[in-house]
Every structure is written in C-alpha cells, then in structure tokens.
Amino acid sequence: xxxxxxxxxxxxIFGKRNAGKSSILNALTHQDVSIVSEVAGTTTxxxxxxxxxxxxxxxxxxxxxxIDDAGDIGGKRVTKTLAVFDRTDxxxxxxxxSDWGNYELxxxxxxxxxxxxxxxxxxxxxxxxxxxxxxxxxxxxxxxxIYTSATEGDGILDLRQLLLKSAPADFINRPSxxxxxxxxxxxxxxVVPIDKEAPKGRLILPQVQSIRDLLDYDSFCMVVKERExxxxxxxxxxxxxxxxxxxQAFLKVAADTPPEIPLTSFSILFxxxxxxxPEMVRGxxxxxxxxxxxxxxxxxxxSHHPIGEDIGTVKIPRWLTQYVGGKLQIxxxxxxxxxxxxxxxxxxxxxxxxxxxxxxxxxxxxxARQAGVPITNYGLTIAFSLGIFERALQPFPAALDVYKSQQxx
Amino acid sequence: xxxxxxxxxxxxIFGKRNAGKSSILNALTHQDVSIVSEVAGTTTxxxxxxxxxxxxxxxxxxxxxxIDDAGDIGGKRVTKTLAVFDRTDxxxxxxxxSDWGNYELxxxxxxxxxxxxxxxxxxxxxxxxxxxxxxxxxxxxxxxxIYTSATEGDGILDLRQLLLKSAPADFINRPSxxxxxxxxxxxxxxVVPIDKEAPKGRLILPQVQSIRDLLDYDSFCMVVKERExxxxxxxxxxxxxxxxxxxQAFLKVAADTPPEIPLTSFSILFxxxxxxxPEMVRGxxxxxxxxxxxxxxxxxxxSHHPIGEDIGTVKIPRWLTQYVGGKLQIxxxxxxxxxxxxxxxxxxxxxxxxxxxxxxxxxxxxxARQAGVPITNYGLTIAFSLGIFERALQPFPAALDVYKSQQxx
Numbered sequence: 051x052x053x054x055x056x057x058x059x060x061x062x063i064f065g066k067r068n069a070g071k072s073s074i075l076n077a078l079t080h081q082d083v084s085i086v087s088e089v090a091g092t093t094t095x096x097x098x099x100x101x102x103x104x105x106x107x108x109x110x111x112x113x114x115x116x117i118d119d120a121g122d123i124g125g126k127r128v129t130k131t132l133a134v135f136d137r138t139d140x141x142x143x144x145x146x147x148s149d150w151g152n153y154e155l156x157x158x159x160x161x162x163x164x165x166x167x168x169x170x171x172x173x174x175x176x177x178x179x180x181x182x183x184x185x186x187x188x189x190x191x192x193x194x195x196i197y198t199s200a201t202e203g204d205g206i207l208d209l210r211q212l213l214l215k216s217a218p219a220d221f222i223n224r225p226s227x228x229x230x231x232x233x234x235x236x237x238x239x240x241v242v243p244i245d246k247e248a249p250k251g252r253l254i255l256p257q258v259q260s261i262r263d264l265l266d267y268d269s270f271c272m273v274v275k276e277r278e279x280x281x282x283x284x285x286x287x288x289x290x291x292x293x294x295x296x297x298q299a300f301l302k303v304a305a306d307t308p309p310e311i312p313l314t315s316f317s318i319l320f321x322x323x324x325x326x327x328p329e330m331v332r333g334x335x336x337x338x339x340x341x342x343x344x345x346x347x348x349x350x351x352x353s354h355h356p357i358g359e360d361i362g363t364v365k366i367p368r369w370l371t372q373y374v375g376g377k378l379q380i381x382x383x384x385x386x387x388x389x390x391x392x393x394x395x396x397x398x399x400x401x402x403x404x405x406x407x408x409x410x411x412x413x414x415x416x417x418a419r420q421a422g423v424p425i426t427n428y429g430l431t432i433a434f435s436l437g438i439f440e441r442a443l444q445p446f447p448a449a450l451d452v453y454k455s456q457q458x459x
Numbered sequence: 460x461x462x463x464x465x466x467x468x469x470x471x472i473f474g475k476r477n478a479g480k481s482s483i484l485n486a487l488t489h490q491d492v493s494i495v496s497e498v499a500g501t502t503t504x505x506x507x508x509x510x511x512x513x514x515x516x517x518x519x520x521x522x523x524x525x526i527d528d529a530g531d532i533g534g535k536r537v538t539k540t541l542a543v544f545d546r547t548d549x550x551x552x553x554x555x556x557s558d559w560g561n562y563e564l565x566x567x568x569x570x571x572x573x574x575x576x577x578x579x580x581x582x583x584x585x586x587x588x589x590x591x592x593x594x595x596x597x598x599x600x601x602x603x604x605i606y607t608s609a610t611e612g613d614g615i616l617d618l619r620q621l622l623l624k625s626a627p628a629d630f631i632n633r634p635s636x637x638x639x640x641x642x643x644x645x646x647x648x649x650v651v652p653i654d655k656e657a658p659k660g661r662l663i664l665p666q667v668q669s670i671r672d673l674l675d676y677d678s679f680c681m682v683v684k685e686r687e688x689x690x691x692x693x694x695x696x697x698x699x700x701x702x703x704x705x706x707q708a709f710l711k712v713a714a715d716t717p718p719e720i721p722l723t724s725f726s727i728l729f730x731x732x733x734x735x736x737p738e739m740v741r742g743x744x745x746x747x748x749x750x751x752x753x754x755x756x757x758x759x760x761x762s763h764h765p766i767g768e769d770i771g772t773v774k775i776p777r778w779l780t781q782y783v784g785g786k787l788q789i790x791x792x793x794x795x796x797x798x799x800x801x802x803x804x805x806x807x808x809x810x811x812x813x814x815x816x817x818x819x820x821x822x823x824x825x826x827a828r829q830a831g832v833p834i835t836n837y838g839l840t841i842a843f844s845l846g847i848f849e850r851a852l853q854p855f856p857a858a859l860d861v862y863k864s865q866q867x868x
Contacts, residue, residue: 235687235690237681237691237694242674244671244674244675251667251668251671251672252667252668252671253667253670253671258660258661258662258667259660259661261662261670261682262653262660262661262662263660264682265651265653265682265683265684266653268684268686268687269687270681270682270683270684270687270690270691271681271682271683272646272679272680272681272682273670273673273674273679273680273681273682274674274679274680275674275677275679277677278644278677278678278679281644281679282646282679285646285695285696285697286694286695286696287694287695287696288694
C-alpha cells in the first residue's frame with residue numbers, strides 16, 4: 051500500500067542553486083530502498099519526490115532546484131517559490147558557511163511568518179569552515195541546524211534524526227491505534243487477561259488507550275478475559291471486525307476465535323502506533339539468527355514501576371536462552387538512558403513505550419538502524435516465540451510482506 | 460434484604476460486669492432505626508445483637524455481658540470467653556478509669572496475640588476522671604481509645620467513628636462495584652460519553668474500575684458511546700444484565716435501552732461502592748426542600764486537577780440556582796479540608812470520591828448525619844435533576860425503598 055500524497059509529510063527544500071539541494075536529496079535517496087520514481091516537472095517547476103524516508107515514513111520532498119532563484123525571493127520567480135511555501139509542512143534551508151547571507155535570512159523570515167517549522171543544513175562542511183558568529187546567532191534564536199557533506203555522505207543520518215525531531219507532531223503521531231481497522235459503528239473485541247501485572251482496580255495503559263481510541267472514532271468494543279471470550283463471541287450476532295489480545299494469551303485466543311475473524315495483539319498495534327511495525331517484525335525475526343554468547347540489549351522506557359518489569363527481566367531472557375540453547379549476554383537499560391554505541395548488540399528488545407510519544411520511539415529505531423542492529427518490542431518477541439505472526443499480521447499487509455519475505459530467505 | 464450473619468462485622472464487647480457494656484450497646488441501639496431483636500441466650504452465653512450500625516453497615520455485636528467474669532480470663536469461664544475471641548473481627552474493651560487494671564491488660568494481650576484490631580472505651584467519664592498515666596501509656600502503644608458516658612449519651616457518635624476507623628479494610632470495602640449485579644459469564648454495557656473532561660487517550664477512573672471489576676469476577680462488557688448504544692445492543696443476541704451510563708447521558712441512554720433491561724449510572728454504583736447509597740439517595744431528595752438563600756457545601760475530594768471541577772463549580776451550582784429560583788450561598792471545599800461545623804448547611808454535595816477509600820467517605824457521611832445535614836454526590840444530584848431515580852434505582856431495592864417512601868412524604 052502506498053500512502054496517498056495527502057498523508058505524506060511535505061518537506062520543502064530551499065536554498066541557492068549551488069547549495070547542494072540535489073546532492074542532499076540524492077544522499078538521502080541512496081540510503082533508502084523504497085525510492086519512488088520522480089514526478090516529471092518542467093525545468094522551472096519544483097520537482098516532487100515521494101519517498102519512504104526512515105524513520106519518518108511517507109514524505110514528499112519538494113525540490114525547488116528548478117526554480118531560478120536570483121538570490122531574492124522577492125524577485126520575478128516569486129510566485130512559484132511562494133507556492134512551495136504554501137504546501138510545505140517542514141522546511142529545509144540548504145546552505146554553506148561561504149554562501150550564507152541575505153537570501154537565507156529571507157527564507158527564515160518567511161518560515162517564521164508562516165509558522166512553518168524549519169531546519170538549516172550547512173552543507174559542504176568539508177570545504178567551508180564553521181563560522182561561530184552565525185552559529186551563535188542561530189543558537190540564540192533556538193533554530194535547529196546540522197552540518198553535512200552530501201558528496202561524502204557525512205551527516206545524512208543525523209539529518210534524518212533532525213527531520214524526525216522537527217516534523218510536526220500531527221504527522222509523527224498516528225491518528226489511531228486500531229479504530230481504522232474497525233470502522234465507525236462497528237465492534238472490536240479486546241481480550242484482557244487479568245494477571246498480577248495489572249494493578250488492582252486498573253487496566254494497563256495500552257488497553258485503556260485502545261478502548262478510548264475506538265470510542266473517539268465512533269466504534270465500540272467488548273472487553274473480556276480470555277476465559278470468557280468464547281461466551282462473549284457467542285452472544286454477538288455479527289462477528290467483530292477485529293479481535294485484539296494480550297500476546298501472552300494468544301494461543302488460547304487464537305483457538306477460540308473463528309479463523310474468518312481478524313486477530314492481532316496489543317503489541318502489534320502499538321508497534322505500529324508508537325513505532326514502525328514492518329521494522330519491528332524484521333527485528334523480531336532476527337531472533338532466529340541468535341546464538342549462544344551473543345549480546346542482547348533490553349530497553350525499558352519507564353524508569354519507575356515498569357509494568358513489564360518481569361517480562362523484560364525474567365520472561366524474555368529465559369525464553370531467549372531456551373531458544374538459542376545457551377547463555378546470552380543480556381544488558382538492560384531504563385528510561386531515557388541508551389548506550390552511545392549499540393553496534394555490539396545482535397538485537398535490541400524494547401518495551402512497548404506506551405508512556406512515550408512516537409517521535410522518541412522512532413528516534414531509537416533510527417539509532418538501531420544506523421548501527422545495523424535489529425530492533426523489536428517485548429510483545430512481538432513473545433508473539434514470535436509463540437509462532438503466531440502469520441495470523442496476527444494479516445491486518446497489516448506491509449508487515450506481513452516483511453514476514454513472508456524474511457521467512458523465504 | 461437482610462445481610463446474612465457471615466457478612467456482618469463481628470464486634471466483640473469485652474469488659475468487667477459493671478463497666479457499662481449493656482448501656483453502651485443500648486445507647487448505640489437507641490440511635491438507630493433498624494434494630495433487630497436480640498438472639499436469646501442463656502444467662503452465661505454471650506448475647507448476639509445483629510444491627511445496621513451507621514456508618515458501618517451490618518454488624519453483629521457479641522455481648523459478653525452474660526459471662527461471669529471473675530476478673531481473670533484464665534478463670535473457670537475461660538472457654539466461653541475465648542470462644543468469643545475466636546469469632547471477633549473487631550474488639551471493644553469497655554472500662555473506666557476507676558476499674559482499669561489487670562483484667563483489661565489481659566484482654567489487650569489476647570487481642571494483640573491474635574492480631575485482632577481493638578479499641579478501648581473509657582465509660583462513665585462523668586463519674587471517673589481521666590488518668591494521664593494510663594492515657595500516655597496507651598498513646599505510646601498507639602492504641603485507640605475514646606471517652607463515653609453511655610447513660611448521658613455522650614461520646615456515642617464518636618464511638619461510631621472510631622469503630623469505622625478501626626474496622627478491618629476487608630469489611631469496609633465492598634467486594635465489587637457492579638459485578639454482583641451482572642454475574643459470571645454475563646455481559647454489562649457501559650456507556651461512556653467522550654467529552655472534554657476525559658483526558659486524551661484515557662478513561663476516567665470509575666469507568667476503568669468498573670471494567671476491571673467485571674473482568675475480576677468473570678463477567679465482561681461492551682464499552683460504547685451513547686450515540687452507538689442502539690447499534691451495540693442490536694448486535695447482542697442476548698440482552699445485557701445491566702446497562703450503566705454516565706449520569707449526563709442518562710436521558711438518551713434511557714430512551715435507547717429497552718425497559719426490560721436494568722439501567723443505572725456510574726454515580727449510583729459509586730455511591731454504593733464508595734459510600735452509602737440509601738443515605739445519598741435520601742440526601743439528593745433533600746434538594747426538593749431547598750429555598751433561596753440556603754447555604755450549600757460542595758466538597759471535592761481531589762485537591763489537584765479534579766475531573767469533576769466544572770461539574771462541582773459550574774454545572775451543579777447553576778442547576779440548583781435554577782431549581783430553587785433564587786440565589787444560594789455555596790461554599791466549596793477541597794481535598795481533606797472539611798469545615799469543623801457543618802450544621803449551617805442545608806445539604807452537602809460531594810464528588811464521587813473515586814480516589815479515596817470507602818472508610819474516608821463513610822466518615823464524612825457520618826459527620827453529615829451527626830450534624831443532621833443531608834449528603835449526596837454529584838452524579839446523584841444530576842440524576843435527581845433529570846428525574847430518572849425510579850428507573851436507575853431498580854437494581855437496588857433498599858435505595859428504591861428510600862426513594863419511594865421519601866416521595867410519598
């Protein structure tokens with residue numbers, strides 16, 4: 051499924067003709083698998099490049115390379131440039147310390163006036179030295195900037211992180227957890243086992259968020275323990291659009307849910323909502339390559355009273371050890387602590403990060419990707435260990451594709 | 460409905476023959492309407508008196524008056540005294556400052572050994588002066604005591620409060636919010652309107668507690684907004700045992716729920732779970748007697764970020780003013796602040812106290828009763844204003860009786 055243009059983050063690339071706009075875009079492009087062919091434009095029209103830009107997801111780069119900037123946006127080509135501002139969600143000014151001047155300041159003013167978030171890329175840092183006066187001025191104005199050398203490929207991964215950090219929250223945050231899979235006026239069934247981890251009188255946050263998400267989008271749900279699921283389904287004269295279960299009850303729930311009813315887990319929903327589901331499915335499947343002695347990082351987002359404490363510290367280590375048939379070196383981190391170098395790890399297993407925003411989780415996924423380390427979450431690890439990926443990923447074609455292609459390899 | 464003996468708090472009354480056990484019991488008895496006739500006993504058997512003791516609810520007093528204490532529990536009647544200890548949930552030692560001695564110390568030791576909570580009543584305080592040495596010893600041991608003069612009726616209301624404070628939590632706290640009305644393997648429908656008061660991604664605590672309560676007792680539920688209720692009921696081939704709605708959506712929900720399905724509100728459930736439903740129904744009906752110029756106390760349990768802030772400060776004052784057709788003097792309190800004298804108020808309207816334990820709420824109900832001031836909660840006030848008490852109280856016979864008898868008056 052390709053995201054329609056309307057859902058893509060529109061990133062406007064601005065800068066003087068020789069600033070390196072095209073080489074920056076090429077450098078971003080060459081690192082990504084899912085390049086989409088360019089939309090043809092006349093020489094004076096901006097070129098639009100739809101991409102799956104990690105970790106942001108579907109974006110549309112609007113490259114103003116074709117616009118003959120005369121060094122002044124007030125000039126004769128102003129209409130076309132202003133039209134790009136009109137549809138920009140996130141602005142990128144590409145420049146260098148030699149060329150920085152009035153044109154860039156005018157771009158900044160225009161972004162500010164329109165309240166469009168923007169960043170500055172000082173490209174060609176291999177050729178032009180940093181100028182402290184410009185930098186301290188930007189620091190004072192709290193404007194985000196970065197250094198790159200596009201032709202050398204330097205700073206491109208940091209640029210991705212800065213784009214993630216600067217993108218509007220509306221784009222980063224998915225509109226719904228599961229209501230899009232259910233639909234207005236339709237029912238889901240949420241299977242909520244009650245175990246010691248659920249504090250007395252409460253439900254864990256992902257369950258509450260899921261119920262609220264359905265209500266927010268005019269859907270509704272049956273909430274039931276795994277033991278009463280069969281009974282709950284039997285009193286519904288219309289099958290629910292989706293059954294969602296806690297991963298730990300998956301086998302019982304799969305047995306009691308007729309095969310024609312779509313079934314998934316809260317962990318899979320939250321890998322999609324808070325992170326990147328295909329990436330985390332790929333991560334979970336890397337468990338198959340683990341062997342005794344490998345280093346593993348387990349990361350818990352909550353620093354206090356983590357709900358999943360025994361999952362992360364007991365259940366998953368025990369299961370992984372059994373699975374590889376030998377000892378593993380398991381490191382654990384908490385809260386916002388994260389090792390500066392992670393390339394030594396064979397896999398990162400993260401909690402669902404239900405207390406974080408998606409931007410924070412995407413940033414960690416990006417760091418894992420930068421280091422070439424597979425990353426997944428607790429629930430997906432459990433789901434993978436139970437062998438239920440194929441059924442649980444049916445509602446998510448892109449993730450199912452990843453699963454099937456990895457399986458074939 | 461009378462509580463079976465097994466659910467009554469067994470309060471053992473101990474003390475020397477002349478300490479005033481019977482006069483204390485009589486004083487408690489004379490203040491309550493619902494006295495139950497004594498269970499006959501032989502002269503040497505303890506007498507059991509089942510009572511509805513406000514604010515505790517159903518209790519069974521075990522009066523050891525018939526036991527011929529020889530001033531030593533190690534004496535020849537020891538078996539019968541020890542048998543009373545065996546079934547005592549809460550002990551009361553009745554004594555006075557003249558008779559205090561070895562026998563009372565032995566009783567204390569016995570309670571401590573058995574880990575039974577107990578209190579000491581210094582009776583006949585009109586005749587015998589307080590002895591500082593005894594009191595400071597009890598203070599050091601953190602033993603709760605109280606002064607009464609049973610024949611004068613002094614201290615009896617304070618004794619009730621101390622019994623409430625000392626009763627085991629298991630007795631004070633109701634076992635379930637609504638699962639007892641639904642039953643295992645059966646469904647409830649919870650109607651949850653989504654308005655500005657429900658923070659993004661959350662449900663308010665009483666809703667979460669209700670869902671969890673049903674799961675804890677092997678029931679399950681449909682969770683739906685009022686707009687989709689009709690649709691949700693239509694896909695159930697067996698009617699739910701109960702529909703529960705937020706009070707503010709009551710009229711719409713009542714219209715969409717077939718009359719044969721029991722219907723109530725979260726506020727009514729919580730008046731029962733956290734407080735005393737018949738008492739708070741009586742309190743709500745006192746609204747009918749309000750007139751312009753009356754003083755009203757509105758009490759909010761949360762001191763920070765109260766969910767019901769605009770209900771307590773805006774909606775209820777506005778509606779009451781309209782209802783009485785004139786200005787009211789409305790005082791507001793927050794958290795654990797409560798005016799020392801409340802008898803000037805014509806009514807106390809309390810929040811649902813969902814963050815408190817039931818003991819705290821029962822204590823406030825008791826204070827209101829002591830002062831002769833009707834007390835009710837936000838939700839019941841709204842429910843009363845909507846004129847939906849008769850249907851909403853159907854599942855609660857005792858509360859419905861109160862409503863009907865008050866209505867007849």
